[in-house]
Amino acid sequence: MIAWRCARFDELSAREVYELMRLRSEVFVVEQRCVYLDADGADPGCWHLMGEDGDELQAYARLVPAGLKFAEASIGRVVCDPSTRGTGLGHALMREAVERVRALWGPGPIRIGAQAHLEGFYRQHGFLPDGAPYDEDGIPHIEMLRP
Template sequence: MMQWQCLGFDELTTQQLYDVLKLRVDVFVVEQHCPYPEIDGHDTAEGVHHLMAYEDGVLMAYLRLLPAGLTYDAVSIGRVMTSEAARGRGLGHELMQQGLYFAEQLWPGQAIEIGAQSHLQGYYGRFGFTPFSEEYLEDGIPHIDMRLTKNQSAA
């Protein structure tokens, strides 16, 4: 059974921090052959939360929730990933649903912006994200900025 946790940096155990950094390097640096500054200083910033899904003590999925003004003018979700062992089970969709749920709990009614790898535009579109930039290269990988606008009157 998947166990979900959404924690601030100071709430992470040493083991959780290791698990997160290892999975992020495994997926984004090794698997995608993209050497880039993975440890970017945002993990420890005030208001940042780390959403993790563990199964039998193994980190299977992760994303990072960032408050407005840190990477975008709006709230942001980044570092969205599932472990290779978890793929094909729908966990990526559950991860995004959980991420959107926690973003709404942390920052009710606020828009969310992401820097999506361009080939995942359709995936994020299923959650209501729409592009608002031209395609650009980030660390040698085509990206596009996307936004999910919330109904502000419901807040």
């Protein structure tokens, strides 16, 4: 059973920071073979949504206030533990992330910079392409907006 926790960066324990950075690195750097600086300076200004099963981090998303990455509030660093793929956890994570963004900052558009191959996944959560595809760290991306 996944328990959701959403906290500001300064409210996270050292263990939580370690676990979310480990999961992000495991998937975005190692699995996807993408050398980039994950610690981009934005984390201290964001909220961090974590889905845990017991003491194991299974899902994570970074909730970004308007003006920090995009003009709109955004959701980024969306990741699930590879062992959970195919279980629907990614969809649960996105539903929870959208709800938390609305609770934090009210109604309004939400923007994401999605890996292009996941466009269909994000469309299922109300996001529509907004702009031309672009390359980010060697991976095709597309901005998407949920009105």
